[in-house]
Amino acid sequence: MTHYRILLPYFRRNLGILAIGVSSLLIVDLLQLFIPRVIKLAVDDLTRYQATSARLLSYAGMVLALALGIVVFRVVWRRCLFGHSRQVEEALRNRLFAHLQTLSFSYFDRANTGDLMAHATNDVQAVQLAAGMGLVALTDTVVLGTAAIGFMLYINPSLTLIALLPMPFIALFARTISKTFYERFQKVQASFSQLTERARENLAGIRTIKAYTQETAETNRFDQTGRNYIAANLRMVKISALFSPMSLIFTNLSMALVLVIGGKLTILNTISVGDFVAFNSYLLLLTWPMMALGWMINLFQRGSASLGRIQAILNTTPEAAEISEIPEKSLTQGDIESRSLTFTYPGSNLPALEDIHLSIKPGQLVGIVGRTGAGKSTLCQLLPRLYDTPPGQLYLAGEDIHRWPLDELRRAIAVVPQDPFIFADTVRANICFGNPDASTDEMIKAAEAAHLLDEILALPHQFDTILGERGVTLSGGQKQRLTLARALLLSTPLLILDDCFSSVDLETELAILANLRRYLKARTTLIASHRLEAMRAADVIFVLDWGRLREQGSHDQLLAQKGIYAALYHRQKLEDELYEEAVSGKR
Ligand SMILES: Nc1ncnc2c1ncn2[C@@H]1O[C@H](COP(=O)(O)OP(=O)(O)OP(=O)(O)O)[C@@H](O)[C@H]1O
Ligand SMILES: [Mg+2]
Numbered sequence: 001m002t003h004y005r006i007l008l009p010y011f012r013r014n015l016g017i018l019a020i021g022v023s024s025l026l027i028v029d030l031l032q033l034f035i036p037r038v039i040k041l042a043v044d045d046l047t048r049y050q051a052t053s054a055r056l057l058s059y060a061g062m063v064l065a066l067a068l069g070i071v072v073f074r075v076v077w078r079r080c081l082f083g084h085s086r087q088v089e090e091a092l093r094n095r096l097f098a099h100l101q102t103l104s105f106s107y108f109d110r111a112n113t114g115d116l117m118a119h120a121t122n123d124v125q126a127v128q129l130a131a132g133m134g135l136v137a138l139t140d141t142v143v144l145g146t147a148a149i150g151f152m153l154y155i156n157p158s159l160t161l162i163a164l165l166p167m168p169f170i171a172l173f174a175r176t177i178s179k180t181f182y183e184r185f186q187k188v189q190a191s192f193s194q195l196t197e198r199a200r201e202n203l204a205g206i207r208t209i210k211a212y213t214q215e216t217a218e219t220n221r222f223d224q225t226g227r228n229y230i231a232a233n234l235r236m237v238k239i240s241a242l243f244s245p246m247s248l249i250f251t252n253l254s255m256a257l258v259l260v261i262g263g264k265l266t267i268l269n270t271i272s273v274g275d276f277v278a279f280n281s282y283l284l285l286l287t288w289p290m291m292a293l294g295w296m297i298n299l300f301q302r303g304s305a306s307l308g309r310i311q312a313i314l315n316t317t318p319e320a321a322e323i324s325e326i327p328e329k330s331l332t333q334g335d336i337e338s339r340s341l342t343f344t345y346p347g348s349n350l351p352a353l354e355d356i357h358l359s360i361k362p363g364q365l366v367g368i369v370g371r372t373g374a375g376k377s378t379l380c381q382l383l384p385r386l387y388d389t390p391p392g393q394l395y396l397a398g399e400d401i402h403r404w405p406l407d408e409l410r411r412a413i414a415v416v417p418q419d420p421f422i423f424a425d426t427v428r429a430n431i432c433f434g435n436p437d438a439s440t441d442e443m444i445k446a447a448e449a450a451h452l453l454d455e456i457l458a459l460p461h462q463f464d465t466i467l468g469e470r471g472v473t474l475s476g477g478q479k480q481r482l483t484l485a486r487a488l489l490l491s492t493p494l495l496i497l498d499d500c501f502s503s504v505d506l507e508t509e510l511a512i513l514a515n516l517r518r519y520l521k522a523r524t525t526l527i528a529s530h531r532l533e534a535m536r537a538a539d540v541i542f543v544l545d546w547g548r549l550r551e552q553g554s555h556d557q558l559l560a561q562k563g564i565y566a567a568l569y570h571r572q573k574l575e576d577e578l579y580e581e582a583v584s585g586k587r
Contacts, residue, residue, distance in 0.1 A: 004305035006314070007131060010088045016289035021080030022139060024073040029144045030129045031069045033151060036281035038062045044274030077136075078430040085132025086201055089161040093124045096310055105386045114197020119313060122192055123306035130303025145289035148282045151487040155275045155282075159265060166250040167290065169237065173246055174294040177239055182301045184236040188584040189305070191225075191232040198225045244296045251287045258283060327399045334494035334524025336360040336383070337395040343382060354547045360524060360540070362493070365517065368528040369565065370544035377418055378526035379544070380498040383526075384413045396494070414487035416500040416530075420479040423470030427456055430482055431463075437490045441512050442489060449519040450485035451512045476503035481512075488519065495525045502530065506576075509534050530571045533576075541565070 011018065038309070042059040045051040088376050096119065152160040202209065209218050215252060217294060234258055237445050258280060268277045341356040353375045358364050368376045382394060383401065391402045414434070422432055428578060432438050438446075447453040455478060459465040474482065480500045487495060501509040514535055516525070527538070536555045543551040543558065543565045551563050558565035 003304050003311055004130075006307065006311060007088060007127070008574075010091050010131075014084045014087060017080045017084050018203050021077045021084065022135075023075035025136060025139050026071050026143055027073045029140065029147065031066045031073070032285060033147050033282075035063060035066055036151070036278040036285070038066070040274035042274070043277045044272050047273045049404065059492065060235070069530050081136055082132045082162075085128045086549060088131045089102055089124055089128035090200065091291070092357055093120055096120060096124065096313060099314050099316075103402075104317060104318055104388065105381065107316060109345075110347070112197055113196070113200055114448045115193045116313075117196045117200070118189065118193040119309055124310050126189075126302045126306035127310070128489065130299045130365065134296055134303060137292040137299060141289045141293045141296060144285065145293075152279060152282045153280050155317050156262075156265065156271050156306060156447035157403060159258065159262050159271070162261055163254045163279075165257065166253045168525050169288075170247055170250045170293070173250075174297055177242060178294070178297040178301055181236065181239045181298055182305060184232070184239060186305050188229070188232045188252055189309070191229045193231045195225050198222055206455040210574070219510035224296075238575045240298065243298075244291055245293045247287070248292065251283070254286075255280070255285055296327065296472045326405055327403055329397075331397050331408050333362045333397040334360075334412075334492075334522040335362045335397060336494075336524070336526075338351065339393055341382070341396070343378060343387070343389055344379075345387070350547075352360075352547050353382075353544075354548045356377075358542055358549060362524055363522045364524055364539040365520075365537060366524070366526045367538035367541035367543065368526060369530070369532060369541060369568070372530075374544040375547040376500050376544060378547075380415065380526065380528055383494070384410050384415055385494065386415075403575055411490075412492050413494045414492040415482050415496045416480075416489040416498060418498045418499070418500070420468050422474065422475075422479055422482060424466070426464050426466055427459065427482070428463040430467060431485045431489060433486050438489050442472075442486075444517075446485040446488040449488050449512070449515050450481040451508055451515070452481040452485055469497070477508075480504060484512075491523075493523055495520065495526045497525065497529075499528050499530065501534065506531060506533060515538055525531070532565070532572055 042051070042056065043470055045055060100116065149160065149164070152163065164429075198221070202222060209215060261274050262271070262279055265271050266273055271279070321346050337359045338356050341353055341358075343353045344351040344353050356379070368379060371375055380386070382389050383396065385401060385406065389401075391400055395402045395580060396404065396409070397410070423433065428443065440463075444453065447456055456462055456465075480503055484497065485501055487497075501512070504512070509531065510533075513527075514537070517537065528532075529535065532555075538555065540552060540557060541558055542549055543563075545564055551558055551561060551565050553561065560566075
């Protein structure tokens with residue numbers, strides 16, 4: 001229950017609304033309590049032969065007026081309290097989402113998307129129910145319960161005690177089953193996460209599934225997950241379904257006791273017939289608070305379980321924490337230095353980079369090459385602190401990267417990641433993603449530098465063409481060049497291209513690189529690539545192998561060294577020649 005503390009600020013913010021809502025709820029409860037009083041008066045008049053049409057009419061009028069009051073105030077409390085709970089829901093979901101945005105890459109390497117989606121939907125909703133309906137149930141249990149009992153005591157204390165005899169059993173029963181309910185509810189939530197994740201994975205991987213004709217197998221797997229979800233729900237329903245009928249049994253037991261003993265008291269004239277009728281009405285009124293008691297326990301426990309899961313995410317601190325000492329200058333230069341840079345991915349045994357010493361001057365065009373898995377992407381991701389290194393190993397513009405405010409650091413580095421990501425939006429929105437204020441001219445220039453302009457102009461609505469799921473699908477190479485244009489539009493001192501020409505042919509790649517030199521001017525540019533032919537233009541090339549820096553120098557220097565670079569280069573050259581031969585042989 002301590003989890004609820006994180007909701008306090010939202011309750012404080014809505015204090016006015018909450019006060020109106022709870023007061024209206026209290027008024028409704030109060031009005032409900034007066035209806036049996038009126039009925040008692042009517043019945044007493046009837047049994048004493050004092051009833052006249054005028055009196056009966058005035059009683060009817062009172063009942064109607066009370067009912068009208070109940071309707072009005074019920075609308076008010078529902079609007080206030082449920083409105084408040086929806087606001088809590090929205091605030092909590094936004095907070096969760098905003099927090100997720102701050103978490104580092106390594107968190108998302110471990111986290112499961114289905115789980116996260118379940119937190120943002122089911123868990124937040126469980127909290128909303130607790131904050132809304134839970135609050136109502138709590139108020140009703142306390143107020144309506146005590147007031148009804150109070151009126152009953154007023155009519156006859158000993159009869160009240162007898163009528164209440166079965167009630168402790170309800171409370172006891174509620175306590176016992178709510179524990180089981182809580183465990184089963186957690187299983188339901190976990191199983192919902194699995195279902196969401198399976199659906200997401202299937203839709204994302206639909207092309208692979210079809211290509212491997214695994215539709216039936218996947219459908220069966222999905223079916224099984226769906227069944228698990230239903231089974232978990234049914235197990236929970238078995239428990240929750242027990243609650244109302246059992247509560248009814250206990251209230252009916254009370255009714256039976258009151259009929260026998262209260263009836264006798266009425267015959268003996270200890271209480272009037274009107275009191276007897278009113279007493280029964282209060283007992284009926286008590287049924288709801290007793291059930292609300294169980295319901296409230298369920299709602300609060302569900303909400304608490306969900307809040308616990310949400311809290312666990314909110315407690316995850318972003319790994320790239322800020323360091324308070326900030327350099328006085330601003331980050332305008334792209335010179336890089338690493339001192340014995342060693343990095344191991346969380347959960348991995350082997351370092352992806354080991355003891356790297358390198359130095360890059362501002363404005364240089366730098367190649368990073370090496371076999372697959374050598375550590376190129378890792379190096380690219382460490383600079384903007386997408387993964388975090390220990391302090392003292394990586395320097396940008398003469399300062400430890402940890403000393404730059406994270407915002408400023410990331411604004412100074414444009415990264416084109418290895419797998420391009422395109423938003424389901426227009427070409428324009430995709431290119432201007434990092435710089436929404438860019439002018440059309442600047443956007444066109446970036447597209448031109450990325451060698452994409454002609455292809456964009458050939459699209460049905462040019463820059464306004466919608467891409468992605470509901471629009472045009474681009475080829476792999478087009479996507480890569482689009483993400484390149486996106487990065488070029490940010491005038492950052494440092495540009496990192498992580499293998500972003502892998503789906504582009506060599507000729508286009510060379511043309512883009514030649515263009516880029518002019519476009520980039522003083523910007524430091526890191527290009528991770530497999531294709532060594534494209535590295536000719538680089539000022540310096542670093543050769544990585546198994547996470548270690550093995551060679552460095554210009555293209556010609558490295559060829560002269562006859563080491564790893566030279567071997568890789570000659571092999572690629574040979575492959576290209578064989579390919580050319582094969583192609584020309586076919587002609
Ligand atoms: N998120 C991650 N978590 C754990 N290990 C990772 C992660 N990303 C990469 N690695 C490992 O780190 C090593 C270096 O990977 P990296 O992606 O830097 O290679 P690369 O040189 O970019 O390869 P490629 O040319 O195939 O893109 C590999 O052994 C890889 O398995
Ligand atoms: Mg890579």
